[in-house]
Amino acid sequence: MIFGDNGGRFPHCHTLLLIESEEITLFDPQCGRDHLERKLNNVGKSWKNIKNIVNTHFHADHTASNGFIKNKNPNVQILIHRDDAKGIESTEEYFRRYGLNGKAKTHYKSIFKYIGYRQTIPDRLFEEGDLIPGGFKVIHTPGHTPGHCCFYKSGILIAGDVDLVGRPWVSNTTSNVNDFYKSINKLLNLDFNVFLPGHGRPIFNKTEILSELKIYQKKLINTGKKILDLIDGDLTLEEILNKRDRERDTTIWSQNPFMKLFRRYDTLNYLYYLEQMGKIKKVERNGLNLWEKK
Numbered sequence: 001m002i003f004g005d006n007g008g009r010f011p012h013c014h015t016l017l018l019i020e021s022e023e024i025t026l027f028d029p030q031c032g033r034d035h036l037e038r039k040l041n042n043v044g045k046s047w048k049n050i051k052n053i054v055n056t057h058f059h060a061d062h063t064a065s066n067g068f069i070k071n072k073n074p075n076v077q078i079l080i081h082r083d084d085a086k087g088i089e090s091t092e093e094y095f096r097r098y099g100l101n102g103k104a105k106t107h108y109k110s111i112f113k114y115i116g117y118r119q120t121i122p123d124r125l126f127e128e129g130d131l132i133p134g135g136f137k138v139i140h141t142p143g144h145t146p147g148h149c150c151f152y153k154s155g156i157l158i159a160g161d162v163d164l165v166g167r168p169w170v171s172n173t174t175s176n177v178n179d180f181y182k183s184i185n186k187l188l189n190l191d192f193n194v195f196l197p198g199h200g201r202p203i204f205n206k207t208e209i210l211s212e213l214k215i216y217q218k219k220l221i222n223t224g225k226k227i228l229d230l231i232d233g234d235l236t237l238e239e240i241l242n243k244r245d246r247e248r249d250t251t252i253w254s255q256n257p258f259m260k261l262f263r264r265y266d267t268l269n270y271l272y273y274l275e276q277m278g279k280i281k282k283v284e285r286n287g288l289n290l291w292e293k294k
């Protein structure tokens with residue numbers, strides 16, 4: 001495991017480097033390019049030894065170096081789940097999934113430029129149960145993104161952004177709270193003792209992995225409850241957002257155009273979840289969408 005630059009935080013993640021004789025597979029190669037090159041050199045390898053890049057999902061803090069590596073070695077095969085393929089194929093689709101427009105989109109484009117992001121066409125699409133390089137089995141774990149996957153092999157789990165950092169991130173327009181919950185259930189049924197996340201810290205103890213995963217999963221339920229508690233009478237999304245903002249230090253949300261948007265989509269995703277659970281309903285009055293308790 002190569003710990004990512006910037007403490008493995010955005011725009012970086014931890015990378016898994018898997019060496020099988022002369023061939024190398026990289027899982028989410030966004031740990032930092034110089035850093036990655038040094039690690040390759042340390043084991044007597046170079047870009048030309050890389051055979052495969054496997055992505056856990058389409059986010060740039062996992063995929064931004066796909067294009068750079070493909071440029072160094074055109075034989076590299078890029079693999080991703082079919083539901084996230086469009087997210088790396090087209091930056092416009094990337095922005096659509098993030099719900100970015102106007103200033104936020106321009107701002108995000110400058111981040112893409114800074115990190116040298118390039119859209120790439122995947123060479124192979126996988127799905128639940130497929131075997132990928134290194135003999136890992138694909139565990140489709142949607143929620144964070146529709147095509148998010150973890151990879152499992154003899155007690156080892158490559159977990160991507162089921163990373164146990166803070167609470168599960170469901171702030172894309174295509175994120176889904178209930179899917180994330182069910183995906184964690186799927187992981188809880190696996191027998192593993194090595195947990196390798198895309199961010200945060202690895203864990204090497206089965207009991208601790210299971211207990212941390214349950215705590216992480218519970219945060220989905222608790223956030224849903226908190227939002228449910230805010231709803232009295234019928235409220236618009238703006239009113240719910242204002243109530244949510246009053247409950248915490250809002251400086252970070254008001255200063256960063258992404259954070260404000262992420263907050264909005266996060267709230268919408270929880271409202272959708274509460275609707276699905278039969279706790280609230282959405283009504284339309286005078287052309288306004290309103291949410292009220294059932």
Ligand SMILES: [Zn+2]
Nearest residue numbers: 057059144161
């Ligand atoms: Zn992500």
